[in-house]
Amino acid sequence: MRTNSENKIANRVIGILVALFLTTAFSLAQSIETSPLEELKGFTQTFYYSKGHEQRARDIAQFIEHAGVYFKETVGFTPKTTLYVLAPNDWKDYAAKPLQDVYGFPHNKDDFNLVVAAEDNDFWRSFLPPVNQLPQPLAEQIRAAYGKSDGSYSMMAFFDLLGLHEMGHSYTSQAGLKMHRYWMGELFVNIMLHTYVAEKQPKLLAALEAFPNMVVGAGSSEYKYTSLKDFEALYPTLGMGPKNYGWYQCKLHSAAKDIYNSGGKDVLVKLWNALKKHQEDMSDEEFASMLEKEVHPSVANVYLEWGK
Numbered sequence: 001m002r003t004n005s006e007n008k009i010a011n012r013v014i015g016i017l018v019a020l021f022l023t024t025a026f027s028l029a030q031s032i033e034t035s036p037l038e039e040l041k042g043f044t045q046t047f048y049y050s051k052g053h054e055q056r057a058r059d060i061a062q063f064i065e066h067a068g069v070y071f072k073e074t075v076g077f078t079p080k081t082t083l084y085v086l087a088p089n090d091w092k093d094y095a096a097k098p099l100q101d102v103y104g105f106p107h108n109k110d111d112f113n114l115v116v117a118a119e120d121n122d123f124w125r126s127f128l129p130p131v132n133q134l135p136q137p138l139a140e141q142i143r144a145a146y147g148k149s150d151g152s153y154s155m156m157a158f159f160d161l162l163g164l165h166e167m168g169h170s171y172t173s174q175a176g177l178k179m180h181r182y183w184m185g186e187l188f189v190n191i192m193l194h195t196y197v198a199e200k201q202p203k204l205l206a207a208l209e210a211f212p213n214m215v216v217g218a219g220s221s222e223y224k225y226t227s228l229k230d231f232e233a234l235y236p237t238l239g240m241g242p243k244n245y246g247w248y249q250c251k252l253h254s255a256a257k258d259i260y261n262s263g264g265k266d267v268l269v270k271l272w273n274a275l276k277k278h279q280e281d282m283s284d285e286e287f288a289s290m291l292e293k294e295v296h297p298s299v300a301n302v303y304l305e306w307g308k
């Protein structure tokens with residue numbers, strides 16, 4: 001027989017266990033019910049989006065899927081990726097560590113998971129100078145590409161294209177290309193993006209080109225770091241800061257435009273093949289020489305004429 005106090009203890013233990021079970025079941029049910037992201041169905045890649053942003057996610061997904069068909073035909077490869085289109089509240093949960101506080105900074109987290117913003121934000125706006133102070137032709141480009149009906153501006157049309165830039169990193173990493181330099185890793189995916197837009201969606205060229213034209217056109221005096229040497233040294237930790245990094249990106253978007261305009265769509269395929277073949281380490285000079293001979297002089301010029 002058990003004593004009264006033993007019974008009391010047993011009842012108490014059962015009570016605690018029941019309470020624990022109920023709490024766990026409740027929080028599980030709650031987390032399923034309030035699971036923040038929705039999945040977009042019907043695409044070959046995986047897409048998740050924050051509630052309320054289905055149309056944005058769908059537009060980005062369709063752009064990426066169409067590009068996927070083009071790249072399958074040209075470079076003959078398709079990676080496997082998951083893209084997150086996120087509202088500010090979800091950003092911290094999915095963004096890579098150094099970028100958790102930089103809402104709007106698109107990135108490829110780990111070769112498989114890509115993160116982009118669903119809403120306009122301060123980071124995008126930080127690049128926009130007073131438009132009426134820009135030189136006239138540039139001001140017109142900016143108005144045409146990013147002007148809204150209420151007279152304000154949004155860079156969304158540019159940043160939405162960058163989901164494909166981020167996916168480009170999954171192409172190169174999953175296909176086993178050796179990028180040799182960080183600047184090439186970024187230039188390459190900008191060439192992918194520019195080539196696809198110019199070849200298949202030329203109406204989007206204005207949105208793709210106006211933002212880098214504006215940032216590069218404003219000069220580099222407000223940026224502490226501008227050399228490729230600094231870019232290589234600071235890239236792994238984003239040591240130059242998000243805005244200075246954005247300037248480098250704009251330079252590399254401009255370079256991708258120049259490369260496409262001088263060498264056409266074949267440069268992308270030649271560069272893909274060269275970076276797949278050349279797995280050996282190369283000095284800067286050897287790398288530039290290979291690019292000039294085996295790919296196109298305009299690609300070597302990014303290194304040779306940087307800052308000139």
Ligand SMILES: [Zn+2]
Pocket residue numbers: 165166169185186189
């Ligand atoms: Zn990138």
